[in-house]
Amino acid sequence: xxxxxxxxxxxxxxxxxxxxxxxxxxxxxxxxxxxxxxxxxxxxxxxxxxxxxxxxxxxxxxxxxxxxxxxxxxxxxxxxxxxxxxxxxxxxxxxxxxxxxxxxxxxxxxxxxxxxxxxxxxxxxxxxxxxxxxxxxxxxxxxxxxxxxxxxxxxxxxxxxxxxxxxxxxxxxxxxxxxxxxxxxxxxxxxxxxxxxxxxxxxxxxxxxxxxxxxxxxxxxxxxxxxxxxxxxxxxxxxxxxxxxxxxxxxxxxxxxxxxxxxxxxxxxxxxxxxxxxxxxxxxxxxxxxxxxxxxxxxxxxxxxxxxxxxxxxxxxxxxxxxxxxxxxxxxx
Amino acid sequence: xxxxxxxxxxxxxxxxxxxxxxxxxxxxxxxxxxxxxxxxxxxxxxxxxxxxxxxxxxxxxxxxxxxxxxxxxxxxxxxxxxxxxxxxxxxxxxxxxxxxxxxxxxxxxxxxxxxxxxxxxxxxxxxxxxxxxxxxxxxxxxxxxxxxxxxxxxxxxxxxxxxxxxxxxxxxxxx
Numbered sequence: 001x002x003x004x005x006x007x008x009x010x011x012x013x014x015x016x017x018x019x020x021x022x023x024x025x026x027x028x029x030x031x032x033x034x035x036x037x038x039x040x041x042x043x044x045x046x047x048x049x050x051x052x053x054x055x056x057x058x059x060x061x062x063x064x065x066x067x068x069x070x071x072x073x074x075x076x077x078x079x080x081x082x083x084x085x086x087x088x089x090x091x092x093x094x095x096x097x098x099x100x101x102x103x104x105x106x107x108x109x110x111x112x113x114x115x116x117x118x119x120x121x122x123x124x125x126x127x128x129x130x131x132x133x134x135x136x137x138x139x140x141x142x143x144x145x146x147x148x149x150x151x152x153x154x155x156x157x158x159x160x161x162x163x164x165x166x167x168x169x170x171x172x173x174x175x176x177x178x179x180x181x182x183x184x185x186x187x188x189x190x191x192x193x194x195x196x197x198x199x200x201x202x203x204x205x206x207x208x209x210x211x212x213x214x215x216x217x218x219x220x221x222x223x224x225x226x227x228x229x230x231x232x233x234x235x236x237x238x239x240x241x242x243x244x245x246x247x248x249x250x251x252x253x254x255x256x257x258x259x260x261x262x263x264x265x266x267x268x269x270x271x272x273x274x275x276x277x278x279x280x281x282x283x284x285x286x287x288x289x290x291x292x293x294x295x296x297x298x299x300x301x302x303x304x305x306x307x308x309x310x311x312x313x314x315x316x317x318x319x320x321x322x323x324x325x326x327x328x329x330x331x332x333x
Numbered sequence: 334x335x336x337x338x339x340x341x342x343x344x345x346x347x348x349x350x351x352x353x354x355x356x357x358x359x360x361x362x363x364x365x366x367x368x369x370x371x372x373x374x375x376x377x378x379x380x381x382x383x384x385x386x387x388x389x390x391x392x393x394x395x396x397x398x399x400x401x402x403x404x405x406x407x408x409x410x411x412x413x414x415x416x417x418x419x420x421x422x423x424x425x426x427x428x429x430x431x432x433x434x435x436x437x438x439x440x441x442x443x444x445x446x447x448x449x450x451x452x453x454x455x456x457x458x459x460x461x462x463x464x465x466x467x468x469x470x471x472x473x474x475x476x477x478x479x480x481x482x483x484x485x486x487x488x489x490x491x492x493x494x495x496x497x498x499x500x501x502x503x504x505x506x507x508x
Contacts, residue, residue, distance in 0.1 A: 006345060006362035006408055026409070033365070033404045034385050046362060048409055074398075098474025099459070100452065101386060103398045104405070234473035 001033075002042045009047060012054075012211060016179050018047050019207045025049050027070055027106035030097075031113040039123055040130055041114075054108075054211055057081060063217035066175075069108030069210045073163065074099065076107055085218035088245050091226040092166035098235050108210035111164060111174065111190065114201065115157035115265075116237055118142060128154045129198040143301040145239065148308055150264040155198030156301060159191060159266050160237050166226055168267035169243035169257040172215050178208035191266030198265070219255060220245035225321040225329075227314050228261075238262035240311045242318035246277070253277045258294065258319070263311055270294050282323040284316065291315035347411040351376070352420025360407045367391045367402035370417060378418035378447045382476075389475035392448035392455070393417045399455025401474075418447035421454065429499075430454050433492035434485075441479035449475045453489045454496070463493040 007023075009015040015025065023045035026032055035041040054068040057079050065081060076082055077093035097105065119125045119137045126134035138146055138156050146156040164187075172187045191202050204210070224245040230236040241261035247254045256277035260268040273294045280286050291312040298308045321329050344359040351374070360369060367384070370376040370393070382390030384403045391402040394416040421428035430450050433439070440446045452475045461467050468489050469482075477485060 001363040003361070003363055005343070026406070029406060029409070030386060030401070030404050033406060036363075037384065046406075050409060098386075098389065099456065099471055100389060100392055100399050100401045100474045101404075103455075104400050234470050 001036045002039060004036075004043050005045050007045060007047045008051060009049070010051075012049075012052055012177050012209060015047055015049055015052065016177060016207045016209055018045070019209070020045075021206050023047055025209055027109045028072070028104040029109075030101050030105045031109065035114065035121075038121055040121055049209065060214065065215045067107050067213045067215070069106060069212055071107045073097070073102040073105045073107065073110060076163075077102065085221050086170060086215055088220055088224035088226055088243060089163070089166045089170065089215075091224070092162045092241075092243060095226055095228040095238075095241070096162035107163075107213055110161055111167075111210060111213075112202070112204075113161060116160050117146065117157040120157060129157060129194075129201075132197070132199045139301065142303065144303040145237070145262075146301055146304055147264050148298040148300045148304060148311070149260070149268050149295075150193045150266070151299065152194045152196065152198070154196050155194035155265065157194065157198065157265060158262055159201075159264070160262075161267075162226070162228060162238060162241060162261060164191070165241055165243045165259045165261035165267045167213065167215075168269055169245050169259040170215055170220070171257070172213050174210055175212040175214060176204060176208045177211045178205055182211075184214070187267075188269060194265045201265075219247055220257065222325065223248055223322045225318045227318040227321065229310060229314055240307055240314050242311075242314045243267075244315070244318035244322040246282070246319070246322050248282070248323060251281050253280055253282060253323075258290070258315065260294070260311060260315075263298075263307060277319075282319070284320070287316040287319040288312075290319070345408050347408060349410050349412060350414045352416055358407075362406065362408050364407045365403055366393070366405040366407045366410055366415075369407040370402060376417050376419055379451075380444055380447055382445065382448075387476070388445070388448075389452055390445050390448040392452045392475065394451055394455055397455070397458055399452050416451070416454075418451055421450065428454070429495040430457075430488070430492045433488040433495075437484045437488040437491065438481075439484040439488040440477075440481050445475060445477045445479075449477065449485055453492065456489070457493050457496045463490050465490060468493075 024043040025047045054070040056068045058066045060066050073093050077090045083090050119127045120129050125137050128136050147158050168187050174185045174190045226243050228238045228241040238261045243259040245257040256274045273290050276290055295308050295312050348357050370379050380390040382388035386401045386404040392399050393402045395413050430453050456471050465486050468486050
């Protein structure tokens with residue numbers, strides 16, 4: 001690692017006052033320490049936020065839940081309120097990483113983890129995300145794991161999180177605090193598409209810290225599915241993942257949410273597809289139509305064309321699982 | 334290690350407990366917990382495999398929870414209670430998980446074994462069912478290149494109920 005100075009502020013306001021372009025906040029460190037070992041990220045100052053509280057899961061007055069940014073991924077997945085009312089989130093978290101990493105990784109940090117694009121990690125190659133303007137070797141190189149939706153000439157990287165795919169489907173809200181105060185960012189707006197500035201993964205300003213994630217009142221505790229397709233049965237990033245959630249009344253879909261992971265620079269939603277499902281009885285034909293519509297704008301690269309078919313089939317299967325009772329398909333919890 | 338460790342730079346004091354022993358240490362901010370254990374404290378039971386959080390060979394217990402020491406900065410362990418493979422036995426009395434690994438011949442070269450055992454001890458506190466499917470999923474953060482997996486699953490399956498029946502061994506206490 002490139003040497004850096006270490007700071008341990010006593011409050012959120014002290015932490016955000018310390019932040020500048022040469023600094024990074026650190027919590028779980030599971031991604032940042034690795035990036036620092038590889039010299040991909042070289043902060044001059046590290047601001048340790050692990051002692052700032054922000055580690056509670058609380059009910060909100062509107063019937064939702066406020067999750068402190070420092071709640072670990074393991075604690076969040078196993079929390080009884082989350083398991084009972086937001087089981088899609090538990091299922092997604094438990095599909096990601098390993099037990100050791102989930103014990104370390106924080107809720108806020110999960111949002112801020114960076115792509116696992118090989119070229120981004122390899123400082124011997126160009127990369128527009130790591131070194132803006134240097135080029136994107138992934139576009140014509142090894143791009144099996146890369147994006148099929150929403151990519152740009154500058155960048156074809158994907159966001160690696162499972163948790164964020166569920167948070168997108170649940171329409172979470174990100175609470176952030178900076179030097180000029182607090183603000184809330186809708187989950188759909190938090191992460192960016194690469195466009196011509198792939199070095200910017202999200203909307204946070206340099207001095208802004210994620211302090212909490214808010215979940216709206218629960219609506220999908222009965223019919224949900226996080227389906228993850230990967231190269232091995234456990235402990236691998238998604239090639240394609242689907243967070244599907246529906247609300248059924250008399251076998252008619254009243255509400256539907258669908259988010260894809262592993263296919264874009266951010267969790268991918270298409271509100272038109274979700275609207276297609278509303279008012280319809282669940283059927284294989286309906287789900288197939290939805291899946292085809294969701295992928296119709298896909299622009300696969302030389303090695304990831306398989307992801308289009310894989311995503312379509314995964315959407316049909318995830319929706320089919322979701323409309324079953326969770327108990328009927330043997331879901332945990 | 335190909336890494337160049339700068340000798341200069343400010344060291345910071347940390348106080349922590351390692352294998353039930355209180356320690357006051359000076360560390361550079363960039364020293365990982367894994368390097369602290371192995372290079373400064375000579376606790377070389379904890380292994381460096383990938384050094385990137387992918388293999389689990391460096392698994393230790395922090396406040397009772399299993400973590401990857403390679404992705405943990407030592408400076409961020411100020412005040413922590415750490416248990417490594419060296420801290421699991423009580424004198425000559427092996428930890429039940431260690432005994433089960435021997436009984437089931439749950440290793441070949443042994444390099445991943447300290448991490449596997451610490452991970453399994455952490456697993457025991459997480460309250461999962463002790464079925465082979467659950468154990469395989471919950472031990473997926475520990476790779477074994479020799480492929481001793483079937484015997485590792487058998488060892489963990491045998492030791493989990495023993496640990497729950499008598500959770501007095503080091504590393505099993507609630508934090």
